[in-house]
Amino acid sequence: MQIPTLSSAALTAADTPQLSIEGLSVAHRSAPQTQQVSDVSLILPAGGALGIVGESGSGKSLTCLSIMDLLPGALKQSAGVVRLHGKPLAPGRKGIRGRRIAMIFQDPGATMNPLRRIGPFLSGLVKLHRGLTGAAAEAEAVRLLDSVRMPAARARLRAYPHELSGGQNQRVMIAGALAGDPEILLADEPTTALDVTTQAQILDLLAELRAERGMGLVLVSHDFGVIAEAADHVAVMRAGRVVEKAPADRLFSFPQHPYTASLLASIPPELGRASALTSRKNPPCNRPSNATKAIGLKARGLSRLFEARGRVRVHALNGIDLTVQPGEMLGVVGESGCGKSTFGRLLVGLDKPSSGDIRAGGKPLVIEDGEAFRNSRRQLQMVWQDPLSVLNPRLSIGHQIIEVLQTHRITDDTQSRMLELLQAVNLKAEHASRYAHQLSGGQRQRAVIARALAVEPQIVVFDEPVSALDLSVQAQVIEMIADIRDRFNLTGIFISHDIRVVRYVSDRIAVMYLGRIVEIGPADDIYHAPKHPYTQALLSAVLSTDPKRRKSRSILRGDPPDPAQMPSGCPFHPRCPRAAARCRVETPALQAGADSRFTACHAVDVETSGRHWEAAA
Amino acid sequence: MIRFIFIRTIRAILTALTVVTTTFVVLRVTGDPVQSLLPVETTPPEIIELYRRMWNLDQPLWQQYVGYWQGIFHGTMGRSFVDGRDVVGIIAERIPITLELMGWTFVAMLAIGLPAGIAAALNRGSWIDRLVMAAAVAGHALPGYVMGILMIWLFAVELRWLPSSGYGTPQHLIMPVITLATAYGAVIARFTRAAVLEVLGQPHVLAARSQGWAGHTIMRREVLPNAAIPLVTIIGLFLGGLIGGSVIVEWIFAWPGIGRLLVTSVAGRDLAIVQALVLLFSATMIFANLMVDLAYAFLNPAIRVRG
Ligand SMILES: Nc1ncnc2c1ncn2[C@@H]1O[C@H](COP(=O)(O)OP(=O)(O)OP(=O)(O)O)[C@@H](O)[C@H]1O
Ligand code: SF4
Ligand SMILES: [Mg+2]
Numbered sequence: 001m002q003i004p005t006l007s008s009a010a011l012t013a014a015d016t017p018q019l020s021i022e023g024l025s026v027a028h029r030s031a032p033q034t035q036q037v038s039d040v041s042l043i044l045p046a047g048g049a050l051g052i053v054g055e056s057g058s059g060k061s062l063t064c065l066s067i068m069d070l071l072p073g074a075l076k077q078s079a080g081v082v083r084l085h086g087k088p089l090a091p092g093r094k095g096i097r098g099r100r101i102a103m104i105f106q107d108p109g110a111t112m113n114p115l116r117r118i119g120p121f122l123s124g125l126v127k128l129h130r131g132l133t134g135a136a137a138e139a140e141a142v143r144l145l146d147s148v149r150m151p152a153a154r155a156r157l158r159a160y161p162h163e164l165s166g167g168q169n170q171r172v173m174i175a176g177a178l179a180g181d182p183e184i185l186l187a188d189e190p191t192t193a194l195d196v197t198t199q200a201q202i203l204d205l206l207a208e209l210r211a212e213r214g215m216g217l218v219l220v221s222h223d224f225g226v227i228a229e230a231a232d233h234v235a236v237m238r239a240g241r242v243v244e245k246a247p248a249d250r251l252f253s254f255p256q257h258p259y260t261a262s263l264l265a266s267i268p269p270e271l272g273r274a275s276a277l278t279s280r281k282n283p284p285c286n287r288p289s290n291a292t293k294a295i296g297l298k299a300r301g302l303s304r305l306f307e308a309r310g311r312v313r314v315h316a317l318n319g320i321d322l323t324v325q326p327g328e329m330l331g332v333v334g335e336s337g338c339g340k341s342t343f344g345r346l347l348v349g350l351d352k353p354s355s356g357d358i359r360a361g362g363k364p365l366v367i368e369d370g371e372a373f374r375n376s377r378r379q380l381q382m383v384w385q386d387p388l389s390v391l392n393p394r395l396s397i398g399h400q401i402i403e404v405l406q407t408h409r410i411t412d413d414t415q416s417r418m419l420e421l422l423q424a425v426n427l428k429a430e431h432a433s434r435y436a437h438q439l440s441g442g443q444r445q446r447a448v449i450a451r452a453l454a455v456e457p458q459i460v461v462f463d464e465p466v467s468a469l470d471l472s473v474q475a476q477v478i479e480m481i482a483d484i485r486d487r488f489n490l491t492g493i494f495i496s497h498d499i500r501v502v503r504y505v506s507d508r509i510a511v512m513y514l515g516r517i518v519e520i521g522p523a524d525d526i527y528h529a530p531k532h533p534y535t536q537a538l539l540s541a542v543l544s545t546d547p548k549r550r551k552s553r554s555i556l557r558g559d560p561p562d563p564a565q566m567p568s569g570c571p572f573h574p575r576c577p578r579a580a581a582r583c584r585v586e587t588p589a590l591q592a593g594a595d596s597r598f599t600a601c602h603a604v605d606v607e608t609s610g611r612h613w614e615a616a617a
Numbered sequence: 618m619i620r621f622i623f624i625r626t627i628r629a630i631l632t633a634l635t636v637v638t639t640t641f642v643v644l645r646v647t648g649d650p651v652q653s654l655l656p657v658e659t660t661p662p663e664i665i666e667l668y669r670r671m672w673n674l675d676q677p678l679w680q681q682y683v684g685y686w687q688g689i690f691h692g693t694m695g696r697s698f699v700d701g702r703d704v705v706g707i708i709a710e711r712i713p714i715t716l717e718l719m720g721w722t723f724v725a726m727l728a729i730g731l732p733a734g735i736a737a738a739l740n741r742g743s744w745i746d747r748l749v750m751a752a753a754v755a756g757h758a759l760p761g762y763v764m765g766i767l768m769i770w771l772f773a774v775e776l777r778w779l780p781s782s783g784y785g786t787p788q789h790l791i792m793p794v795i796t797l798a799t800a801y802g803a804v805i806a807r808f809t810r811a812a813v814l815e816v817l818g819q820p821h822v823l824a825a826r827s828q829g830w831a832g833h834t835i836m837r838r839e840v841l842p843n844a845a846i847p848l849v850t851i852i853g854l855f856l857g858g859l860i861g862g863s864v865i866v867e868w869i870f871a872w873p874g875i876g877r878l879l880v881t882s883v884a885g886r887d888l889a890i891v892q893a894l895v896l897l898f899s900a901t902m903i904f905a906n907l908m909v910d911l912a913y914a915f916l917n918p919a920i921r922v923r924g
Contacts, residue, residue, distance in 0.1 A: 098827065098829030099829055105820055110821060111820045112821055114917075115843060115916075115918060128828075162918065162919045177828075
């Protein structure tokens with residue numbers, strides 16, 4: 001590999017930063033006084049990694065796009081200058097884009113032309129930036145795929161983006177970014193659309209590439225964990241301004257700005273479970289009708305088979321046995337496609353199992369039309385990730401709650417009950433007259449929860465209820481859920497891909513993999529001492545801003561599994577670091593261990609006691 | 618892909634069966650054609666009977682239905698109720714005349730609509746965009762007969778540049794084609810604009826810009842092929858609309874095609890011809906739909922590759 005010609009210049013002028021942004025402002029073309037980014041100045045030292053972190057709408061992506069002069073048409077750079085090695089960059093960034101500075105984006109599937117195969121995509125870039133054609137360009141394309149650790153690189157050249165997983169597509173995008181041998185890589189939320197385990201792989205890849213090529217990195221993310229993992233300088237943005245800039249170690253250990261400190265404090269692990277418990281001082285919410293006792297849930301041999309995709313059979317759920325105690329909150333975690341949502345839908349009767357049965361409060365859950373079904377639907381409520389899609393856009397929030405109260409004849413005094421419910425989810429009375437679009441994301445999700453509570457459900461399934469929310473809002477909504485669950489005496493299922501979030505609200509955690517529960521037990525035990533290799537990998541993919549926790553990482557190989565291609569034996573064996581011959585043929589059953597934990601793993605079966613994972617780290 | 622083609626083809630055939638049967642039923646229940654053709658009061662009953670036998674109207678309905686199917690398969694659709702000529706022959710001599718009109722209209726509407734839509738999308742919000750959109754709204758809103766009559770008045774009566782109606786020379790084509798192509802070109806322009814804008818907003822276009830590609834390369838490689846997928850669907854469906862539009866235009870400009878034949882046959886209650894024409898129109902629409910589906914699958918690797 002050649003050394004980029006300009007890095008020698010960077011070495012001689014070590015004090016000029018590789019990239020600098022001075023006084024950058026971005027404004028609307030039509031309304032120049034409304035600035036999206038105001039007076040941002042940042043520096044990327046040669047070969048360094050600059051992280052830009054902030055909540056949605058804080059202007060971090062616009063700052064990043066300004067470096068490439070790629071702002072959306074309605075916006076323009078109203079002030080400031082971007083310099084590369086001290087030289088201001090010309091508008092249009094001719095000869096810069098893709099050649100000296102390259103960029104990757106959030107949703108790797110959407111950033112690739114769906115009509116182009118991987119081969120022409122990469123060799124086209126090789127031709128554009130290096131003038132290679134034909135077989136030479138193709139060989140270079142393979143080499144690029146190798147350099148991003150893409151397995152079976154040559155065979156991928158004929159693939160279309162839709163045939164690859166999200167992680168693989170992001171590797172292809174990175175390979176494309178490397179085609180021009182750039183000295184700086186801009187990465188705008190490069191792992192946000194990916195699973196936690198894939199996120200860890202991509203971040204590792206970026207770190208390796210930086211080390212190999214001496215490439216500078218500008219990383220934009222809303223996730224402090226990602227920034228802590230990959231950046232050595234951090235800028236925190238809020239409402240278009242940089243509120244704090246510091247070397248990463250210092251920023252995470254001694255945040256100066258209160259905003260930074262509050263964001264750092266809202267990361268779930270640092271909150272810990274203790275604060276959730278102490279906050280439960282609110283009195284139980286009195287129920288207007290006959291107060292109902294919490295009921296439990298029991299699932300036996302629950303399976304769900306989809307045959308929709310052509311003739312492919314998808315085993316979304318594979319024989320789940322589970323008991324949820326009355327009043328218990330069970331957390332469910334796992335990678336995308338492991339069947340979490342399918343499980344949740346079955347539990348509230350929105351979908352029928354292919355086999356197995358569910359009992360709620362001792363009675364079988366009937367999924368038929370008519371009175372029985374309406375009643376069971378009343379007992380069971382579901383809260384989804386996207387509140388906008390479930391709220392009626394044409395009715396005010398209060399109206400919607402009252403409507404539910406009336407349909408189910410909960411109480412006569414619907415108005416005051418509605419206000420009580422709003423209060424229970426920490427909304428104010430004034431929110432009752434608002435429409436869904438007039439509320440923030442967090443408020444909308446509260447409204448959805450208030451409406452679900454209106455029917456006095458006994459069981460509520462929360463499916464990724466906070467995943468679409470900003471970090472600081474996430475923490476508040478989680479806290480609120482923990483609170484109402486006590487006051488309303490709910491039995492709950494809390495589904496999330498983020499084990500930190502799950503641990504915070506749950507009594508027990510069930511870890512799912514390919515439609516099975518591979519480990520289940522008390523939340524803190526699972527979090528601090530996972531036994532199943534998959535749980536261990538999930539936990540080690542959790543990024544922490546605490547440098548002490550960041551040392552031992554066992555990164556999971558391979559992509560999240562496809563339930564249409566079920567491996568033999570233990571479903572986890574193709575990715576398991578401890579897989580033995582037995583694992584390929586024999587499927588491990590959930591075995592009871594000490595302290596009400598169950599683990600489905602041959603390697604754990606033979607151990608007398610679980611290794612204390614965190615203590616070893 | 619093969620599976621996809623198979624399913625779509627079966628669906629097209631089922632649609633065709635339904636249409637054929639519905640046509641038969643509808644045309645029979647709207648009244649006895651013989652009675653509306655012949656002056657009932659003055660015609661002797663024997664004559665009426667004779668005509669009924671000639672057109673098999675004396676048979677029970679199911680026999681007529683069977684005969685009707687046999688006719689479709691043998692390409693004999695009966696004889697005109699009016700002049701007794703073979704229906705298939707009458708229609709066959711009109712088809713090329715209408716095809717000529719539609720073919721040119723199709724070319725003209727794409728030639729107007731596509732560039733206008735692309736230009737509007739690329740210059741979104743500018744005067745070009747506003748001009749194209751205003752013209753598109755006007756072109757679409759103006760009814761074909763108003764436009765046709767205005768053109769006849771201006772170019773044929775006042776200026777005497779073009780023949781007012783008829784068929785035969787290229788000059789005869791100009792006004793009917795412009796009338797049809799304005800309305801459909803306007804809609805194409807709007808769809809093209811929307812499709813191009815949609816693709817321009819997709820992240821892969823931004824990514825291509827960040828990779829250093831020139832604007833025209835991005836247009837040719839990212840934008841146009843992706844915008845073409847929805848456009849092909851729309852344009853295919855327009856074929857059906859074009860047939861409907863040609864009925865009016867052929868009537869105004871005395872263009873002796875299928876559309877005009879339909880109008881005269883309906884007016885004269887020439888059941889045999891109307892029935893055959895309805896079948897022909899439906900067959901064209903079903904075929905166009907099938908082609909659209911297949912083109913869509915072919916253009917879209919997510920469908921094509923899976924199989
Ligand atoms: N209606 C359906 N038809 C066919 N397959 C389906 C259907 N619903 C879900 N699946 C498949 O079942 C599997 C499990 O899906 P599920 O939605 O339960 O996953 P999940 O764990 O909730 O994932 P995520 O984290 O992405 O929400 C997936 O492979 C999915 O594609
Ligand atoms: S059973 Fe084997 S493959 Fe499965 S998790 Fe345990 S060690 Fe790994
Ligand atoms: Mg889900």
